[in-house]
Amino acid sequence: xxxxxxxxxxxxxxxxxxxxxxxxxxxxxxxxxxxxxxxxxxxxxxxxxxxxxxxxxxxxxxxxxxxxxxxxxxxxxxxxxxxxxxxxxxxxxxxxxxxxxxxxxxxxxxxxxxxxxxxxxxxxxxxxxxxxxxxxxxxxxxxxxxxxxxxxxxxxxxxxxxxxxxxxxxxxxxxxxxxxxxxxxxxxxxxxxxxxxxxxxxxxxxxxxxxxxxxxxx
Ligand code: FES
Ligand code: FES
Numbered sequence: 001x002x003x004x005x006x007x008x009x010x011x012x013x014x015x016x017x018x019x020x021x022x023x024x025x026x027x028x029x030x031x032x033x034x035x036x037x038x039x040x041x042x043x044x045x046x047x048x049x050x051x052x053x054x055x056x057x058x059x060x061x062x063x064x065x066x067x068x069x070x071x072x073x074x075x076x077x078x079x080x081x082x083x084x085x086x087x088x089x090x091x092x093x094x095x096x097x098x099x100x101x102x103x104x105x106x107x108x109x110x111x112x113x114x115x116x117x118x119x120x121x122x123x124x125x126x127x128x129x130x131x132x133x134x135x136x137x138x139x140x141x142x143x144x145x146x147x148x149x150x151x152x153x154x155x156x157x158x159x160x161x162x163x164x165x166x167x168x169x170x171x172x173x174x175x176x177x178x179x180x181x182x183x184x185x186x187x188x189x190x191x192x193x194x195x196x197x198x199x200x201x202x203x204x205x206x207x208x209x210x211x212x213x214x215x216x217x218x
Contacts, residue, residue: 055075055076058073059073059075061073062125063080063124065084065131066129066130070088070090074121077120078120078122079116079120080107080116080121081095081098090131092161094158096159099118100118102190103159103162104189106166108131109129111169111173131165132145144164144168144202144210147167147203147206148167148202148206150205151199153199158192159195162189166186167185169185171210176211
């Protein structure tokens with residue numbers, strides 16, 4: 001059965017239930033009322049509660065990306081998308097709208113498709129992050145990648161890594177997706193080149209390929 005869980009994370013929700021980008025920005029109002037003395041990490045009292053302040057200087061973070069620990073030094077305001085692209089040279093996820101609209105930045109975090117432009121890099125620590133770079137195994141394309149290739153489901157290709165990751169997250173959860181599940185799972189990704197017909201064919205082929213990969217019937 002479909003649920004709102006099939007959709008991409010909204011800007012209000014970080015993958016671990018922690019501080020999303022939007023809540024982080026809201027929290028700036030609180031931070032401004034606090035003397036600006038924090039350099040890296042500090043606990044301060046605000047509205048009767050302990051609030052952990054990071055930055056404004058860079059902090060060291062470790063991210064689990066495609067099964068490997070990757071280290072970077074980033075300002076706390078930096079998104080997962082920018083940390084991937086600018087600090088770790090993992091450029092599959094694309095920055096297009098940078099505001100949770102287009103899906104070009106989609107990665108999978110703990111099994112769920114999320115917009116990496118709406119997640120802070122520091123909040124992604126301890127989560128399992130998958131990007132398009134991690135799909136190919138032993139020189140062989142993942143069934144989802146192969147399906148996008150076979151169905152010519154791209155033109156400029158700028159949206160494609162995001163579509164591929166959204167498709168993988170969808171099929172991991174729903175091996176035999178209904179039309180409604182496809183609509184919810186893929187509805188957060190836009191293609192300006194209009195390759196939706198090819199994407200539809202790719203999803204059908206990828207579903208069979210992934211079932212086969214898992215030992216079931218294609
Ligand atoms: S770049 Fe993140 S949704 Fe468009
Ligand atoms: S292939 Fe060009 S935006 Fe989708």
